[in-house]
Amino acid sequence: MNDFNMCPRFEKAVDLLSKRWVALIVFVLMPGPRRFGEIESCLSNLSGKVLSDRLKEMETEGIIERTVYPEMPVRIEYSLTPKGTALAPILGEIGNWSTEWIELGIKK
Structure with missing residues (x-):
């Protein structure tokens, strides 16, 4: 018998961030x-199409914002929203965890 229920918000967050x-x-x-x-x-190995798709998804989720400056040529910048900035401590902890636990293979 399975008593465990995944929180839908947690599941959505992990799905998005993964x-x-x-x-x-x-x-x-x-x-x-x-x-x-x-x-x-x-980000090497990231295609422009995939980056564009991810930026659109992240903007839809409210993690980033896209600002268009009416200049010639047009300048577009991406920045974190408060929702995106709130991920900083989480990514910092992942960095700490990876420093302690992840081994990098040495290529010869």
Whole structure:
């Protein structure tokens, strides 16, 4: 008999944060706003299409905001909302955990 029920909010949060690149995009935006190309260059092996898709998903979830500056050429920046900034301590703890427990294989 299974007495365990997963909290739907927890499940949704884990589902969102476990999507490839989401946590890393949040990490890249923690110091402040960045343009699309800056985010892309910080995350090697990330295609522009996937980055665009993730940014849209994260904007829909209220984790980031997209600001368009009416300049020529148009400048667009992405930044964390308060909801996104609230992830900083969680990512910090993951960093602490990884430092203690994750071994990196040494390539020869």
